[in-house]
Amino acid sequence: MQRFLQLSADEATKALRPTLVKGRWIKPMLSLRQQANVKKVAIANGTVGTWTAGTGGWLPAWDLPKQHNVMRTPKGHANERREADRVKKIQTAMAGMDKKIEEHRAALLKAKPIKGLEKWLNETQSY
Numbered sequence: 001m002q003r004f005l006q007l008s009a010d011e012a013t014k015a016l017r018p019t020l021v022k023g024r025w026i027k028p029m030l031s032l033r034q035q036a037n038v039k040k041v042a043i044a045n046g047t048v049g050t051w052t053a054g055t056g057g058w059l060p061a062w063d064l065p066k067q068h069n070v071m072r073t074p075k076g077h078a079n080e081r082r083e084a085d086r087v088k089k090i091q092t093a094m095a096g097m098d099k100k101i102e103e104h105r106a107a108l109l110k111a112k113p114i115k116g117l118e119k120w121l122n123e124t125q126s127y
Contacts, residue, residue: 009053016028016029038056042056043058
């Protein structure tokens with residue numbers, strides 16, 4: 001921190017950012033936490049906008065740009081997310097429903113046991 005305060009404004013600007021040297025990133029002289037402390041002290045002392053070697057300060061150019069965060073769409077309820085699939089499934093099932101209902105009713109009639117006169121007329125066994 002003391003070494004940083006002795007730097008000129010140009011050197012301090014470079015010291016606050018990581019640098020790429022021979023394909024490797026070198027850490028900044030001050031971490032982001034320490035940079036925040038320097039800025040906080042500058043605000044308390046009223047030296048924001050100026051830099052004097054030895055006493056410090058903070059220049060507006062050193063502020064990090066604000067990140068633009070686009071909010072993700074809310075996840076919502078599962079039934080709302082699957083509604084399109086559900087509608088498609090229902091429509092495909094309803095496509096041949098008239099024929100299926102007819103076949104089902106015919107099968108029910110066929111499965112019923114014969115009663116009354118029809119049973120008596122259809123009996124093959126004699127008494």
